[in-house]
Amino acid sequence: MQAIISAVQMHLADEYTITHEPVTLFDLMERASAAFVKCFRKDFDDRGLRLAVFCGPGNNGGDGLAIARMLINSGYLNTAVYKINFSPNQSEDNKTNEALLKKMHAPVRYIYKAEDMQFIAADVLIDAVLGSGLNKPLSGEYAQLAQKINAINIPVYAVDIPTGLPADGGVDENYNGIRAQKTITFQRPKFNFFLPESLAATQEFEVVNIGLDEDYIQSLPAGHYLLEEKDIRKILPPRKRFSHKGTYGHALLICGQPQTMGAALLCASGCIHAGAGLVTACIPGSGLTALNASLPEAMYLPRDIGQITSTAEDYKVVAIGCGLDTNDESKVLLEKALEMQTQLVIDADAINLLAKDKNLLDKLPPGTILTPHIKEFDRLFGNHTSWHSRLQTAVGEAFSRRLTIVLKNQYTFICHSDKKIYINPTGNPAMAQGGMGDVLTGIIAGLLAQKLSPLHAAWAGCYLHGKAGDRLARNSYVVKASALAEQVAKEMK
Ligand SMILES: NC(=O)C1=CN([C@@H]2O[C@H](COP(=O)(O)OP(=O)(O)OC[C@H]3O[C@@H](n4cnc5c(N)ncnc54)[C@H](OP(=O)(O)O)[C@@H]3O)[C@@H](O)[C@H]2O)[C@@H](O)CC1
Numbered sequence: 001m002q003a004i005i006s007a008v009q010m011h012l013a014d015e016y017t018i019t020h021e022p023v024t025l026f027d028l029m030e031r032a033s034a035a036f037v038k039c040f041r042k043d044f045d046d047r048g049l050r051l052a053v054f055c056g057p058g059n060n061g062g063d064g065l066a067i068a069r070m071l072i073n074s075g076y077l078n079t080a081v082y083k084i085n086f087s088p089n090q091s092e093d094n095k096t097n098e099a100l101l102k103k104m105h106a107p108v109r110y111i112y113k114a115e116d117m118q119f120i121a122a123d124v125l126i127d128a129v130l131g132s133g134l135n136k137p138l139s140g141e142y143a144q145l146a147q148k149i150n151a152i153n154i155p156v157y158a159v160d161i162p163t164g165l166p167a168d169g170g171v172d173e174n175y176n177g178i179r180a181q182k183t184i185t186f187q188r189p190k191f192n193f194f195l196p197e198s199l200a201a202t203q204e205f206e207v208v209n210i211g212l213d214e215d216y217i218q219s220l221p222a223g224h225y226l227l228e229e230k231d232i233r234k235i236l237p238p239r240k241r242f243s244h245k246g247t248y249g250h251a252l253l254i255c256g257q258p259q260t261m262g263a264a265l266l267c268a269s270g271c272i273h274a275g276a277g278l279v280t281a282c283i284p285g286s287g288l289t290a291l292n293a294s295l296p297e298a299m300y301l302p303r304d305i306g307q308i309t310s311t312a313e314d315y316k317v318v319a320i321g322c323g324l325d326t327n328d329e330s331k332v333l334l335e336k337a338l339e340m341q342t343q344l345v346i347d348a349d350a351i352n353l354l355a356k357d358k359n360l361l362d363k364l365p366p367g368t369i370l371t372p373h374i375k376e377f378d379r380l381f382g383n384h385t386s387w388h389s390r391l392q393t394a395v396g397e398a399f400s401r402r403l404t405i406v407l408k409n410q411y412t413f414i415c416h417s418d419k420k421i422y423i424n425p426t427g428n429p430a431m432a433q434g435g436m437g438d439v440l441t442g443i444i445a446g447l448l449a450q451k452l453s454p455l456h457a458a459w460a461g462c463y464l465h466g467k468a469g470d471r472l473a474r475n476s477y478v479v480k481a482s483a484l485a486e487q488v489a490k491e492m493k
């Protein structure tokens with residue numbers, strides 16, 4: 001898994017690389033710029049395009065100057081360079097790159113005041129004004145410049161980070177920086193890119209490797225990690241010879257109401273396809289025919305509290321909440337689940353019940369997994385005005401209550417009692433449809449039944465769920481939750 005390091009740590013990584021490799025900052029800037037150009041050319045291969053490269057005073061601007069040189073050298077002859085000279089500061093490598101451009105007789109126009117900026121006749125703009133060196137919010141000339149650039153209304157490609165977006169620590173709700181269509185970022189995605197608010201700053205991002213010392217980066221203490229396929233492969237339980245259904249655990253799913261039986265069936269399907277040895281659905285009797293018809297592998301347990309508790313020791317895991325409602329009967333079911341002394345996954349209406357009665361929240365056994373979406377999370381832990389503050393709450397609650405909180409989003413954040421946030425990279429907007437969360441709960445329960453730890457079950461559950469969705473979205477505008485559940489078993493192979 002990749003450590004998502006802060007801007008300060010990224011700076012340490014470039015210093016470390018320079019000290020331990022025969023490479024200078026200028027060389028690193030060359031590598032970064034060449035990597036940017038290679039990526040840019042994949043999207044824009046028409047050499048006749050008119051490009052405007054805006055370069056600031058620091059090393060981000062230095063990259064911009066080198067990028068302009070490389071673009072001109074590779075045939076983009078309509079490249080205009082705008083050098084932002086709002087202050088006399090200029091980094092050493094910025095100076096070197098400016099001199100190299102001038103040596104080629106490339107025209108460089110200077111902007112001393114935002115109001116000096118004339119009409120820009122360009123098809124694409126490259127933003128190399130400010131990068132990871134941003135040390136305060138944009139104001140004055142820089143804020144005005146950003147506004148003027150945004151008003152041009154042509155695609156903007158940002159170098160490393162859009163000007164005005166901090167790399168970490170949250171995104172201001174009144175973001176006033178440059179709005180990029182795409183950001184080509186160096187070595188690591190920046191943590192703020194994973195927050196929904198960053199959409200104001202960049203529609204998408206792509207990471208390019210610039211050869212910083214990976215061992216050093218991975219050794220840095222990071223609070224955020226990005227999951228990778230190899231992490232998941234390592235933890236999936238092998239299907240061993242001589243194993244049988246008892247080997248892979250028994251999951252009990254307390255889900256559904258007569259009018260929301262689909263949620264229970266989807267949860268059961270996720271659980272079966274994630275490999276649980278046995279799955280019992282505790283649903284209203286009116287759902288039995290549908291259960292037998294759609295998932296003959298699943299067993300049925302009536303909604304009889306006596307029967308549920310008498311069989312408690314049979315279950316490796318209990319998942320509760322999908323389509324459950326928050327009525328009194330559901331509350332009793334949740335209370336019973338909390339008393340069962342087994343591994344729990346709490347979703348949907350079971351989370352809403354915890355929000356209504358905080359005494360129940362205090363009774364969650366350590367190791368419980370909660371799988372809220374944003375609204376359920378805020379109902380439970382209070383309203384938040386930003387994702388940054390929501391995540392801070394999630395990390396604090398996960399730590400103090402010894403929980404794993406799977407906060408669902410385009411990039412799902414898995415906040416664990418180790419105080420770390422694990423980011424799931426898989427998944428896509430074609431999956432934005434009812435029932436997806438129910439399937440995820442079932443998958444996680446299925447993995448817990450197979451003895452994965454809560455953290456590993458959350459990692460693998462989220463990753464496989466998103467990966468199955470990504471695969472299906474290749475050929476489909478929208479991905480159905482029931483199809484996704486079936487695909488999960490294939491992704492695990
Ligand atoms: N990681 C790597 O290995 C590599 C990184 N590389 C590149 O380096 C970039 C980082 O470069 P960097 O550190 O020079 O900072 P950068 O973003 O150019 O800004 C510094 C200037 O901005 C100014 N300034 C800041 N905030 C401001 C504000 N709000 N309003 C106004 N001014 C403000 C600040 O002025 P000061 O406040 O210090 O007076 C200073 O002049 C990085 O994003 C990547 O592109 C690659 O070249 C090579 C490998």
Ligand SMILES: [K+]
Binds near residue numbers: 158
């Ligand atoms: K930039």
